[in-house]
Amino acid sequence: MSGEGAEETAATTEDETAERSETGADRRKPVVVVVEPETPGNVGTIARAMKNFGLTDLKLVDPPELKEDGEAYGFAGHAREDVLPNADEVTFDEVVANYHTVGTTAITGEDDRSHERFPFKTPVELRESLKTVDAPTAIVFGREGRGLNNEELSRLDEVCSIPADEDYPVLNLGQAATVLLYELRDLTVGETQLPDTEVTRAPENDVERFHDFFDDFLASTGQRDHVREKNALLMRRLMGRAHPTEREIHTLLGTFRKANTKLEHADRLAAKYDEPPYPRDP
Template sequence: MHKPALPMEGTDTFNDQIRIVLVETSHSGNIGAVARAMKNMGLGNLWLVNPSSFPDETSYARAAGASDVLDRAQVVDSLDEALADCVLVMGTSARGRKVPWPVIAPPQAAVTAYEAGQQGPVAMVFGRENHGLSNEELQRCHYHIHIPSNPDYSSLNLSMAVQVICYELRMHYLRSLDEGESSPYLESMVAPGDRGWDVPPAAVHDVEGFFGHLEQVLVDVDFHRRNNPRQLMTRMRRLFQRARLDQMEINILRGILTSVQKAAGTLPGNGQQQPTAADVANAGQDKDHV
C-alpha cells in the first residue's frame, strides 16, 4: 500500500502547462522523489518516457504524500509522444556541445517557460540517471538549461535537478501574482512589526525604561560607573537597538534585571533608586560617550 496523497495546493493554467518529462528513468524510486519535488513546488504534470519500472511500490514510497502526481503521470513509449503538442521544449544538460546551442540558467528558463506557457504546454526534459539526454534528444530542445553546480562535482541526482528547476518556476510564478496573493509566500518576517510576528514592537518609552534599568543594575553589581562611563552604555544601547526588541522581550529582560537586583539585595525599596528614562537620555549626552 502506498501512502495517501496530501492535498494539492490548487491547480492553475501555468502550473498545468508545465510538463516535467523524465526520459528512460532507471530507478523507480527517483520517479517518486521527482513527484515529491514537483508537488513541493505546486506542479503536478509528470510525463515518463519508457521508464524501466513504473508503477511500483518503490516509486510510491519515495513520493511521500505526492502519490496523486504519480497517479496522474502519463507513461509514453517515446520522447516524440511526450513533446508532440508542446510549444516550447527545454532540456537539462551539463555538457558542452561541438555545435553551440542556446543555453540559459534556471531563473531565465522559468521566465521563458512562463511566457510560453500562455500559448500552450511547455516541456522541461530530464535525461537518464547515468548519462542524461542523448545528442539527438537535446537537439529536440529549443533551449538547454545549465544548472551551475560545482565543476569539481557537477553531477546532480535526478530529483535534485528537477527540484532546482521547479523551485525557479515557482518563484517566478509567485512573483507574477498580485501582491496580495503572493505576499504570504514572499514576504520576509525578521523583526517585530512584520506580518506574522506574534508580539508588537516595543515602544521607545519602554526601551528607554529598560536602558535605565540595565544601567542601574550594572552599577549595582559594580560593573559600571556613571562618573566614568566610557562607552559601555553606548555600546549596550547599540546592541539592543540592533535587536529591535518586542514588548514581550522587554518584559523578559526587565524581569531578569529585577531578579539580579533581588539576588544582589539592591532592589528599589531597599534604598536604591532606578534612574528615569530622561536620566538615561541625559547620560547619553555625556562628553565621555562617543
C-alpha cells in the first residue's frame, strides 16, 4: 500500500474511532418506552423526569391523545419543548426487535419458579449492569393500573423492580419512572447543578494538634485519668470516621484553644483569690 493510501486509511480509522467515542455515551443512554399509558399527566411526568436526568427519546405504545393545552404538556415542565413533542408512537414488537429491553415491575417472582419476573434487578444493580451494555437500550414501563403482563415481560431481556414496603410496593407510574431514571443518572448525565462534593481530609498533623487540645481540655475539666483516656479514645475514633476537612479541623482547634485558655484563666483566678477551682468530679 502506498504511503498516501496508508495515511488515508489511518485517518479514516481515527475518524471512525472518534465518532464511536463521541457517540458511545449516547448509545448507552436508554430510550424510555411507555406501554399503553392511560393518563396523559403521567406521560408528561415521565417526560419531565427524562429531561431532569438527561434523556430525550420517549416512545409510546398506543398512547392517549396528548393535546398541547392538555394535562401531559401541563405536567411536562420544560420537557414540553422537546421531549414530549418529539415522542414517537411505536409498537411493542418494534421495541423488542430493536433494543436491549428492560421491563419494569412492582410485583416480582420470589424464586426461580416465576421465570417472567425472576431474576430481577434493583435500579442500582441495573445501573451497574448497563454500564457494560454497548447497545441501544429501552427502559419499558407498563400501564398505570396493571403494569406489564407476564407475556410482555417474557419477551424482554431484563426485569427491574424498585424496592418498596411489601405492604404497598406499587408506585405511581410517574413516580416509578422518576426513581429509576434518577438511579440511572450516571449513565445519562455528565454534570449536575451540584458542586463537586469530593472533600480532602485535613492534614494529619492538624488532626493530632486537635487531639492534643482535646486532651488538655479533658485535663482542665478535672476528669479522672481512666475517664480521660476513654474519652480521648472515643474522640479519636469519632474523628477517624468523620474525615474532617482542613476548615473543619481549624474551626475546632480555635474553639478548643479558647476553651482551654478560659479554663486556665479560671484556675489562675481561683488560686489567686483562694477560691475553689473549676468544679471537679468528687
